[in-house]
Amino acid sequence: MKELPDYFVQVPEAFSLVEEGIYRCSGVLTESQIAYLDTLYLQTVLILSVEGPSRSLSQYMKKRNINRKHLGMTRWQSNLGWKPVSEELIKDGLECILDKANHPILIVCSSGVRETGMLVGCLRKLQHWNFNSVVYEYRSFAGGKGKYNQELFIELFDTDLVTLPKSLPDWFIVGQQMWEDEQRSKHEQKQGILIN
Numbered sequence: 001m002k003e004l005p006d007y008f009v010q011v012p013e014a015f016s017l018v019e020e021g022i023y024r025c026s027g028v029l030t031e032s033q034i035a036y037l038d039t040l041y042l043q044t045v046l047i048l049s050v051e052g053p054s055r056s057l058s059q060y061m062k063k064r065n066i067n068r069k070h071l072g073m074t075r076w077q078s079n080l081g082w083k084p085v086s087e088e089l090i091k092d093g094l095e096c097i098l099d100k101a102n103h104p105i106l107i108v109c110s111s112g113v114r115e116t117g118m119l120v121g122c123l124r125k126l127q128h129w130n131f132n133s134v135v136y137e138y139r140s141f142a143g144g145k146g147k148y149n150q151e152l153f154i155e156l157f158d159t160d161l162v163t164l165p166k167s168l169p170d171w172f173i174v175g176q177q178m179w180e181d182e183q184r185s186k187h188e189q190k191q192g193i194l195i196n
Contacts, residue, residue, distance in 0.1 A: 009035040014112030014141055018120055020171050021103030024141075026051050026112030034060050037106070044102040048072045048085075048093060048115035053108065069096055074114065084150050085115055091161045093119045095127065098172060099165035100155060113145045121154035127172070128179045131155060 012025035012033040023040060025033075027049060034056055044067040047053055052070065053061070061068050071092050097105055097119070110117040117138050124134040134154060139146050 008032065011036055012112075014116070016110075016141070018097075018107070018123070019169065021100070022097050022105055022107065024107045024112065024116050024120060027057065027108035027110050029054055029057050031056055038064075040104050040106065042066050042104050042106050044069060044096075044105040046071065046093060046096055046102075046105055046107045047109070048089065048107065048119060049109040049111075051110050055183075057108075067102070069102075071096070072109065082149055082152075082187060084147065084153055085118060087157065087161060088159060089115065090119055090122050094123060094162045094173075095165060097156055098125065098162075098168055100167040100169045101165075103169065111145060113142045114150065117141055117146075118150050118153055121151075122157045124161070125154060126159045127175050 010030065010032045015023065015025040018024050023042075027047060028036075029186050034062075037060065042064070045053070045057070045061055047068065047070040049072045052058065052073070053068075058068075060066070072091055093107070093115075096102055097107065107116050107119060120141075121134050121138045124137065125131075135151055138151060138154065142150075
């Protein structure tokens with residue numbers, strides 16, 4: 001493969017904007033992919049896999065003074081039965097990405113698919129997305145690496161476990177308000193039909 005000149009940067013594998021201030025990608029990054037991270041002005045990197053980040057990513061975080069949260073190491077549990085990850089990992093991950101103080105934040109796991117996909121799926125569930133839309137987004141990143149038990153984990157994840165931080169991002173607050181207004185409107189319509 002032909003080497004690119006130094007002034008070219010590459011977008012990391014499985015990279016995407018999740019929401020304003022939240023990004024995702026694979027935790028295995030090349031030097032030219034790490035150069036792309038400079039455009040994000042990261043405050044925090046959230047590592048969900050048990051494995052640590054690549055040496056180049058570790059050096060980058062240290063050099064740029066980026067806060068490193070390695071939940072995969074502290075929340076890993078063995079013998080979870082059918083569950084692909086612990087609920088604590090996803091709960092703590094959601095609380096971390098919803099805290100505006102951590103933004104801009106990059107979510108990584110070794111593949112950029114497994115733990116990251118489940119975390120983003122559970123975020124979408126917390127945002128009251130239709131489950132078909134949640135699965136569609138999960139599968140679009142997972143490709144052939146998607147697993148039924150990961151989709152089932154997202155579906156069964158109890159969002160009531162999550163303690164919302166005090167400093168929530170604006171997009172989350174607005175989304176929650178819109179959902180509450182929609183629920184109130186549906187309830188009022190239902191009450192109007194029952195009265196008539």
